[in-house]
Amino acid sequence: MLVVVAVLGILAALLLPVLVKAKEKARSTTCQNNLKQLGVAARLSLDANGTWPVQPIELEAFSSKLTGATIHNTPTDSSIWYCPAWKDGRQNDTVGTYGFNRDGSGNVNDTLADKPLGLATGPGGKQGRKEQEIASPMDMIVMGEMHELGPISSPPPHIYTGAAFLQTFPFNRRCGYFFIFRHNQRANTLFGDGHVESSSRDGLIGGDDSVRRRWNYDNQPHDENWR
Numbered sequence: 001m002l003v004v005v006a007v008l009g010i011l012a013a014l015l016l017p018v019l020v021k022a023k024e025k026a027r028s029t030t031c032q033n034n035l036k037q038l039g040v041a042a043r044l045s046l047d048a049n050g051t052w053p054v055q056p057i058e059l060e061a062f063s064s065k066l067t068g069a070t071i072h073n074t075p076t077d078s079s080i081w082y083c084p085a086w087k088d089g090r091q092n093d094t095v096g097t098y099g100f101n102r103d104g105s106g107n108v109n110d111t112l113a114d115k116p117l118g119l120a121t122g123p124g125g126k127q128g129r130k131e132q133e134i135a136s137p138m139d140m141i142v143m144g145e146m147h148e149l150g151p152i153s154s155p156p157p158h159i160y161t162g163a164a165f166l167q168t169f170p171f172n173r174r175c176g177y178f179f180i181f182r183h184n185q186r187a188n189t190l191f192g193d194g195h196v197e198s199s200s201r202d203g204l205i206g207g208d209d210s211v212r213r214r215w216n217y218d219n220q221p222h223d224e225n226w227r
Helices: 002-049 056-062 163-168 201-205 209-215
Strands: 141-144 146-149 176-179 187-191 196-199
Touching (some): 002 141, 002 196, 176 201
Antiparallel strands (some): 141 187
């Protein structure tokens, strides 16, 4: 009997990591489906208004799901704006919603230049770009598992100086995006042609120019804006 119990314990220990990964894979699939639905809504908004949406409120007329999410909301299956892998109050993952790539790797709200390189244009990045301004829609990130930060005060709070934060904040300025890799160290992103990709850190915010150019409307890497 003791031998059987020991064998069962070993098998459980071996299978548990596999089951955890499988469960996270399922959550990632749901997350990708959320982004695909949001991509359809973004496309409808673009066709209707002539410019890319850059705020969640702009999609409400084109989606039957709630877009007015806040940091205090609890994620539910009824909202495509929440990643199912998010847990309320998780450290360094305080918001379960998806973020628009408004600024790209530009300098919005960090300097007087105020020149976004993402979907937005103009002072404050409040106006969306026209469709023809995006050099390569299939290679342009529209939305993903990220939070917009900035400008961070100087000196920055301690939460913005730890190693974990710096690994997910790749910009060389005081504002930008804080990326969340919830799905087995991967994150999902929506592109301008409607497809969704699951990427590692190197594939999403790595140093290769082919990665960095995907954040900017002109499809240029703008290496000067990255660490």
